[in-house]
Amino acid sequence: xxKITQTQPGMFVQEKEAVTLDCTYDTSDPSYGLFWxxxxxxxxxxxxxxQGSYDQQNATEGRYSLNFQKARKSANLVxxxxxxxxxxxxxxxMTHGYDKVIFGPGTSLSVIP
Amino acid sequence: xxxxxxxxxxxVTEKGKDVELRxxxxxxxxxxxxxxQSLGQGLEFLIYFQGNSAPDKSGLPSDRFSAERTGGSxxxxxxxxxxxxxxAVYLCASSYKGRxxxxxxxxxxxxxxxxxx
Numbered sequence: 001x002x003k004i005t006q007t008q009p010g011m012f013v014q015e016k017e018a019v020t021l022d023c024t025y026d027t028s029d030p031s032y033g034l035f036w037x038x039x040x041x042x043x044x045x046x047x048x049x050x051q052g053s054y055d056q057q058n059a060t061e062g063r064y065s066l067n068f069q070k071a072r073k074s075a076n077l078v079x080x081x082x083x084x085x086x087x088x089x090x091x092x093x094m095t096h097g098y099d100k101v102i103f104g105p106g107t108s109l110s111v112i113p
Numbered sequence: 114x115x116x117x118x119x120x121x122x123x124x125v126t127e128k129g130k131d132v133e134l135r136x137x138x139x140x141x142x143x144x145x146x147x148x149x150q151s152l153g154q155g156l157e158f159l160i161y162f163q164g165n166s167a168p169d170k171s172g173l174p175s176d177r178f179s180a181e182r183t184g185g186s187x188x189x190x191x192x193x194x195x196x197x198x199x200x201a202v203y204l205c206a207s208s209y210k211g212r213x214x215x216x217x218x219x220x221x222x223x224x225x226x227x228x229x230x
Contacts, residue, residue: 035218043202045156045221091155099169101146101219103156 002027002096004104011109013082020067021077021107023092032095034075036066039089039106048090051075079109087111115139117222119205125228126195134190134225138207146206146219147180147190156204162188163210195229202226 003026013019025034036048051059051066059066067076075094079086092104118137126132138145147159158172162182173179177195182188192199206219 033217037221042223043226044223045204045206045219047218047220050218095217099161099163100158101217102158103148105155 002029002094002102004092004094004102006092006104006107008107009105011107013079013086013109013111015084015111015113016081018078018080019082019109021079021090021092021109023075023077023104025073025075025092025094027073027094027096029095029097034066034068034095035093035101036064036075036077037091037093037103038086039091040085041088045091049077082111084111084113117205117207117220119203119222119225121225122223123226123228125230127230128197129194131191131193132195132227134192134203134205134227136188136190136205136207136222138186138188138205139220140186142207142209142220143185144208144210144217144219145182145188146208147188148204148206149174149201150204150224151201159190159203192227195227197229200227200229 005024032053034051038046049061049064051068058068063080065078089106091106093101096102120135143164145162148156160180161169177193180190202224204224205222208217208219
């Protein structure tokens with residue numbers, strides 16, 4: 001069965017440092033997509049980055065990059081030069097079949113000044 | 114352009130009452146999702162609408178929950194005879210689901226915070 005695992009319930013990072021948020025997944029689909037979303041304390045879910053399973057290069061969006069290791073079934077999010085505004089919950093998600101997206105349990109990131 | 118909107122933003126109700134939550138998706142988006150997020154938890158899929166196809170109701174926790182989508186646009190999630198365990202944030206998301214498109218970035222609304230007393 002499809003499953004998303006985020007093993008870090010909480011993370012701390014010093015401002016301006018880089019941080020990696022872990023995500024592993026399990027799927028039997030040959031083709032799938034992986035996403036990361038950010039949820040600040042205000043509650044809205046903000047799309048950050050997408051990686052397709054057949055994409056040859058790791059996705060990057062500004063300070064966000066996705067470290068995609070297909071053989072290991074991992075899709076870690078790397079945030080460079082952390083800012084105080086990066087403090088939030090981060091959810092890894094994956095397409096499930098053609099119609100659904102499933103979400104991991106989330107990682108709480110706190111950026112320390 | 115306008116994003117996904119949801120109303121009300123907050124709802125307090127008494128146990129046993131019915132509530133209706135509304136979602137206005139992004140114009141042109143064919144797919145619409147409802148999720149539930151309990152305090153400190155991840156997202157729990159509830160129901161999915163795609164175009165004119167029959168909705169995927171596999172995530173609805175009980176028959177007290179129902180949803181409809183009128184005219185392929187606005188959706189209403191109805192919870193009948195609310196219970197205290199229904200207290201959560203209900204999030205709506207929409208996406209453009211083109212034919213053969215795998216990538217499906219979902220754009221979320223701000224959510225409705227439901228509290229059942």
